[in-house]
Amino acid sequence: xxxxxxxxxxxxxxxxxxxxxxxxxxxxxxxxxxxxxxxxxxxxxxxxxxxxxxxxxxxxxxxxxxxxxxxxxxxxxxxxxxxxxxxxxxxxxxxxxxxxxxxxxxxxxxx
Amino acid sequence: xxxxxxxxxxxxxxxxxxxxxxxxxxxxxxxxxxxxxxxxxxxxxxxxxxxxxxxxxxxxxxxxxxxxxxxxxxxxxxxxxxxxxxxxxxxxxxxxxxxxxxxxxxxxxxxxxx
Numbered sequence: 001x002x003x004x005x006x007x008x009x010x011x012x013x014x015x016x017x018x019x020x021x022x023x024x025x026x027x028x029x030x031x032x033x034x035x036x037x038x039x040x041x042x043x044x045x046x047x048x049x050x051x052x053x054x055x056x057x058x059x060x061x062x063x064x065x066x067x068x069x070x071x072x073x074x075x076x077x078x079x080x081x082x083x084x085x086x087x088x089x090x091x092x093x094x095x096x097x098x099x100x101x102x103x104x105x106x107x108x109x110x111x
Numbered sequence: 112x113x114x115x116x117x118x119x120x121x122x123x124x125x126x127x128x129x130x131x132x133x134x135x136x137x138x139x140x141x142x143x144x145x146x147x148x149x150x151x152x153x154x155x156x157x158x159x160x161x162x163x164x165x166x167x168x169x170x171x172x173x174x175x176x177x178x179x180x181x182x183x184x185x186x187x188x189x190x191x192x193x194x195x196x197x198x199x200x201x202x203x204x205x206x207x208x209x210x211x212x213x214x215x216x217x218x219x220x221x222x223x224x225x
Contacts, residue, residue: 009151034213042115042201042216043154088153097161098144098169099214101153 002027004102006089012108017079021105023089024071033065033072034099036088043088046074079109113137117202117217124192124224132187132220134202142205143185144169144214145177147198154201160185161207192224 003026013019025033032050036043047056049065049072056063060079065072076083086106090099115136124130134143141162146154146169156169158177166177174196176188185204189196199221203214 004153006153041218043214044216045213048213090154097142097167098156098159099154100170101146101155103151103153 002091002093002100004089004091004100006087006102006105008105009103010106010108012110013079014110015080017109019076019079019083019107021074021076021087021089021107022071023074023102025089025091025102026070027091027093027100029094030067031092031094034090034092035063035072035074036090038086038088038104039084046087076107079107081109081111083107084109115202115204115215115217117200117220119220120218121221122223124189124222126193126224128192129188129190130192130222131189132200132202132222134185134187134204134217136183136185136202136204136215138204138206138215139182140204140206140215141182142207143179144203144205145175145185145187146201146203147171148201148219149198157187157200189222192222194224196222197224198222 007022035046047063052067060077063074086104088104089102144159145157160179163182202217
């Protein structure tokens with residue numbers, strides 16, 4: 001059975017700090033790893049990673065995948081209060097029909 | 112363009128009652144999913160469908176049934192609600208061919224079973 005574990009469970013930072021979120025996984029036939037941001041309602045897509053060592057970047061957010069050690073990190077630099085959210089990691093099997101999500105990391109950015 | 116729409120958004124049930132959650136998408140997506148979200152447990156897949164007339168079990172299917180009679184609609188049914196089914200339910204859809212990973216989510220339906 002596929003397994004996705006995120007850490008930490010939650011963290012509190014101040015504006016301007018840098019945040020690093022971790023996601024480790026076990027999946028039979030790996031296809032991709034995805035990051036989502038969930039504010040008040042529906043999760044929204046951030047990144048999809050398929051290859052090791054290639055950083056994906058969007059503004060102050062970046063993510064990288066290590067397929068050998070089976071983990072990914074999501075970095076947020078110069079955090080803002082709008083970054084407060086639950087960040088979800090998910091893995092997709094090669095069959096490509098569905099995602100398995102981790103428990104999420106709740107991030108609170110204080111002014 | 113409405114995207115993915117779930118109804119109802121809130122519902123309170125008594126133990127043993129039945130109900131149906133409706134998910135509608137207007138993006139012509141083949142794949143549709145029902146997830147539940149409980150605190151600290153992320154999203155867990157209940158059932159999914161890879162096309163009209165097809166359904167499959169996910170990670171936590173017990174106590175739920177689904178139907179996909181039309182491509183744009185995916186219904187989730189609770190035949191006899193239990194307090195353990197108190198949760199927030201999310202419907203999602205995606206288009207295969209590329210990765211199915213970029214799911215488009217509805218805004219969620221909060222269900223409380225007393």
